[in-house]
Amino acid sequence: MERADIAIIGTGPAGVSAAITAKVRNKKTILFGSNNLSEKVSKAQEILNYPGLPSLSGTDFSMKLKGHMDDMGISAIEKKVSAVYPMGDYFGIQASDEMYEAKSVIIATGVIHGKPFSGEKEFLGKGVSYCATCDAALYKGKITAVIGYNEEAQQEAKFLTEFAKKVYYFPIGNKKLELDENIELITEFPKAISGNDKVECLITDKNKYEIDGVFILRDAVAPDQLVSGLDIADNHVEVNLMMETNIRGLFACGDIAGKPYQYVKAAGQGNVAALSAVSYLNEIK
Amino acid sequence: MSVIQLTKDNFKEKVLDNSNVSLVDFYADWCGPCKMMAPVVAEIAEENPQFTVCKINTDEQSALAEEYSIFSIPTLMIFKDGVVVDKHVGACSKADLLSKLNNA
Structure with a gap:
């Protein structure tokens, strides 16, 4: 080009x-x-x-x-x-x-608008990613979460299922949800990302999910x-x-x-x- | 010198046991910014024989990618005396990468 x-x-x-x-x-x-x-x-x-x-x-x-x-x-x-x-x-x-x-x-x-999740900046490049299309292949056989803000995020989550063992999807303010059947929809609000030297957990208002990576897909x-x-x-x-x-x-x-x-x-x-x-x-x- | 293609078999010899400062470019063939970075890494190898410049295909060498916690590519790692002394995730300019190598 x-x-x-x-x-x-x-x-x-x-x-x-x-x-x-x-x-x-x-x-x-x-x-x-x-x-x-x-x-x-x-x-x-x-x-x-x-x-x-x-x-x-x-x-x-x-x-x-x-x-x-x-x-x-x-x-x-x-x-x-x-x-x-x-x-x-x-x-x-x-x-x-x-x-x-x-x-x-x-x-x-x-x-x-809106603050980053607790742990988001700390773990960027250590399990936090902003682009599933770019990094999905590095999560072969792993457990992942997508925090999706728009319809494009659902497409990216689908792409991720081709590599990851497990994909959780946490929708934020979505109107229309059409998720692939391999994706587990979780309607809880993510609060924090935690781990030691890399991402290990996603903590919501109700539960704690063990994950290897989280894709935060905002509009920008x-x-x-x-x-x-x-x-x-x-x-x-x-x-x-x-x-x-x-x-x-x-x-x-x-x-x-x-x-x-x-x-x-x-x-x-x-x-x-x-x-x-x-x-x-x-x-x- | 040209860029050395690393595998799990020659990684120790070329990087960990090497007395030179080495640059390791973790990349994959499908990755756009990796393709953009490749000529920069090749130029550094050509022009700076004092550094050992290597690359690792993360699709083929998943054990090494796992060991060094590669979550995004390109990841450019600088090794000295067998340990990682600096790291940059994403493409960057030749000047930035050279300054990291010179400071290692």
Whole structure:
């Protein structure tokens, strides 16, 4: 696959705005997210302070963003990004089971509500994983758990059954559940992950399950887990006014870059991030 | 030097009993970031004869993968005097990996 100039992760107002500016600047761009855009936007009740679009509902705003993307021929790759690897002069991007390459990356994945489970960060890479498609083969004959936040997680759990001896599935706020028959559904709330030098147990509000590994499959991966070595402060990616992070060639914008959580601010920052990426591309030429 | 393919039979000789600092790349053929890492590891082997650079296919050498608790690949492990002195999970730049090797 050809290396892109700019990879943008996230299809809220920040990511879409960055994609529009990148397109205007004629950069080879890949956008990861949903072609139905961020659900958070369409759920917004009413937006009162977006210049030029007075008294706008979330659904209308979402449709306007989508229309703008369509007009410019921008579409999203509907895959979840589980890791971004800074390789020096380029970035490797793991999206489901595929790898993409880009010279620069803009993170616009929004703010992730909710704390990590107790033990989650401690055991990352020691039995905690954010990508079943990537790591399933290392759990041959093992007992595993999936904490699934969406329908895609059910697909990943199914894939896991091809390798693991046992797959428990703990749904979080799922509406529709269609699980493979080899998967054991457990409707208890996971509380903590424990073990010594690797994962040994998943503790719920009611029970304790002996496991070798747990796959935590949220809608988006937290930014410090997404990019190793990325500076985070207060649950946000640290950026300067150019939307530059501490990693050269990597930018962040929108809610993930800090408060206030406002659409107009997100769109503005998306624009700045794309322009900064363009300057960066000119520098490294 | 080229990258040495390790098995459970030559692991002790090439890594544990080796007086050089060694880099071991745990990988599999189906793994995207491992493929991205392979040329970096090969370049390090070519340009730095003072290090012993090896790779282990986790599908074929599951006992070694189990012994070193490999849960995600690529895992890059640095050995010195028979023990693991540093480890990186996931792909990384050549500069980062070299600095880990030089600090070992």
